[in-house]
Amino acid sequence: MKLMYRLMLSFFTIIVILMVILSISFIKVTNQSMYQDTWRQLRQDADSLVEDSIRYDPVDHSFAGFMTPALKADARLLSHQDVHFAIYGKNQEQLFASNGFTPTITAAKWAKLEKGETVYVKMTTPRLSKQVAATNMPRMTEIIRPYRNKNKLVAVVAIATFVSPIERNMHQIKLNLVVALLFAGLMTLLVSYFFSRSITVRIKRLRELTHQVARGNYDVRLRILGNDEIGDLGRSFNQMTASLQSSHDEIHSQEERRRQFMANAAHEMRTPLTTINGILEGLQYDVIPEEDKQHSIELMQNETKRLIRLVNDNLNYEKIRTNQISMERKLFDAAAVLHNLKEQLGKKARAQGDQLELTVPDGLLVYADYDRFVQIMFNIIQNAIQFTENGVIKISGQQRSHGTQFVVQDNGIGMTPEQLDNIWERYYKADKSRMNTKYGESGLGLAIVHQLVQLHSGKITVTSAPGKGSTFTIFFPNSQTALHPHQSAD
Ligand SMILES: Nc1ncnc2c1ncn2[C@@H]1O[C@H](COP(=O)(O)OP(=O)(O)OP(=O)(O)O)[C@@H](O)[C@H]1O
Ligand SMILES: [Mg+2]
Structure with a gap:
């Protein structure tokens, strides 16, 4: 069964059970108090009819019997109110009966009466005269009351009335209660529906968001309503998605760094x-003059060492993960490096029909990481x-006041x-059609250059005009300035 119906059912059951218990006790109490009222009335009637009709001996004031005319008058009066009575003498003999009313007084009842107790009978069907019995349901409630004189039982009055008015009242009360019960049941259903719905709607929302998280969307957040357990669950859910998101982002950026690094x-x-x-090609086809061979081999050795350094320094997983780039800055002869580069790139320049011109003072120093x-x-x-x-x-x-500056100018x-x-x-890549090796390959070169210049706290600028050529200016601060990178370069 769905949670909502389960909740509804439990609310409904609790309320209905409560209402039924209340109704039953209400009916009982009302019923009892109705009988009590009736009996009080009967007691008063019995007392006043005895008072009206009792006779005393004028000499010794002892009990001397009842005055029949007074009894008859009372009988008439009371029968209008559907009350009937009978009077018995101390030897259980019937002295008077209104409308043939003859109750049964058992020996047990007589024993109680003799002790002076009044007997209450909730429901009885006594004998009545035919006319009276024909117009009423014969069920009656009665009390039997002893009367004493000088401490001796002298007479017993049994007085009764029909229970039908009580029953009618009770019936009406029960009917009202059933209506109230139905109305309350309906209200309970309505209230429990809305209450359960508010709970299940929140759970449903949480479930939807969980599905989204399962599909990899960690950006979802639950709007928290209420300080109850579901609210707490929502808060935990939000914490969970936030931490999932941050670890996902971390994995993503690590992967990105790894990719970039590779x-x-x-x-x-x-x-x-x-x-x-x-150089190997040159050696293979014997195009390197004998006197340059030694130098070429040294160049090759240099480059192999650079490769080894590169592999040792950088293909280190921990460095990739933390995005570190190894840098070892020192002062060295930049002029020698540029001469070397001119030599290395000479063949390529010649293939393009380009002329390389290098103007650099001998022993020009730069403060940088050599390989970078x-x-x-x-x-x-x-x-x-x-x-x-x-x-x-x-x-x-x-050489400039705060560092060393290099300019590479072409007219391409x-x-x-x-x-x-x-x-x-x-x-x-400025022109997507330059996909061949003749024009650059990956479009990574300048991005790497830019990053490396920044690592040196240096500066790289470029001016260019289509068809005229480009000029790249790179500045490396000297060691003092490099410690204070905010200082401007010239
Ligand atoms: N001197 C230059 N003259 C004209 N365009 C240039 C010059 N230098 C760079 N560019 C343009 O900038 C783009 C990016 O250069 P970058 O060095 O980053 O990539 P690339 O040379 O295409 O490839 P690689 O990764 O092999 O260096 C080039 O594709 C080119 O369009
Ligand atoms: Mg390039």
Whole structure:
């Protein structure tokens, strides 16, 4: 059975049982008090008729019998009120009977009467005269009352009236009670319906939200109404979804970081691998002059070491998880790095018909992480070559008051302001048709560069015009300034 009907049934049962118990006791009490009233009335009638008709001996004032005319007058009067009586002498002989009223007085009753007790009979069917019996139901209630004189029982009055008025009253009361019971039952049904509904509606809402959570929507919150157990359940539910949401978000962002990290790492590895592959090809086809071979091998060794460092430093799960990037900043000769890069990228530039021009003071120092610096400059110069055909790429480096600045300028295809706004975004490629290897590959390079420059508290800016070319300016603060990154670069 549904919870709602169960609740309704229990409310209904409790109220109905309560009402039935109340009704029964009410009927009993009313019935009893009606009989008590009737008996009190009968007692008064008996007393006054004895008072009216008793005769005393004028000499010794002892009981001398009843005056029949007075009794007859009383009998007439009382029979109008449906009251009938009979009088018995002390030897149980009937002295008077109104309308043939003859009750049965058993020996037990006589014994009580002799002790002076009044006998009450709730329901009896005494003998009555034919006319009276014909007009009424014969059921009567009666009292039998002893009268004493000088401490001796002298007479007994049995007086009775019909129970039908009491029964009629009781019937009316019962009818009223049944109507009240039906009305109360209906009200109980209504109230318990709304009450149960309010509970089940709240449970239903909770169930719906639980289904949503099961389907993976942790954004749901329950509107809490009331401070009862269901309200508490709702509060716990909200806490549960909030913590599910936060752990889900955490898993999601960890997964995103892992994905980003793997993409970055692959991007970083491509640079040294391309260099090594170029040199190996040169060696295979014997196009490297004998005197350069030693240098090429050193270059290759450098790149292999960089690869090893990369793998050691970065392919560490804990670092991916906590999004750490290892950085080891120091002062080193940037001019030497740029000469190396020019050499490494020379072949690629020649393939594009580009000319690489490097203007850098000897021994120009930069305060940076060596590998990251190589990565930044390699990416920027490689982009300049990729997006320039038969042009000139000017690379320069300068010492500034708070750090070192590098400029990479090309006269290639350039970019529109709209493209410029987006180049730092991951996977952004200004022209979606440049999917081949000739023009960039993943659209990750500048996003990584941007992140790395920021890690150095540095600054990267770009100016560009379509068809004219682009200029990238990168600034690395020196060690003092790097400690206070808010200080502006020149
Ligand atoms: N020097 C440049 N001249 C013209 N456009 C450029 C230049 N540098 C970058 N861009 C534009 O910015 C985009 C993003 O560059 P980014 O280096 O991030 O990606 P990519 O070079 O396409 O691919 P990769 O991940 O291999 O570097 C490029 O696709 C290109 O459209
Ligand atoms: Mg690139």
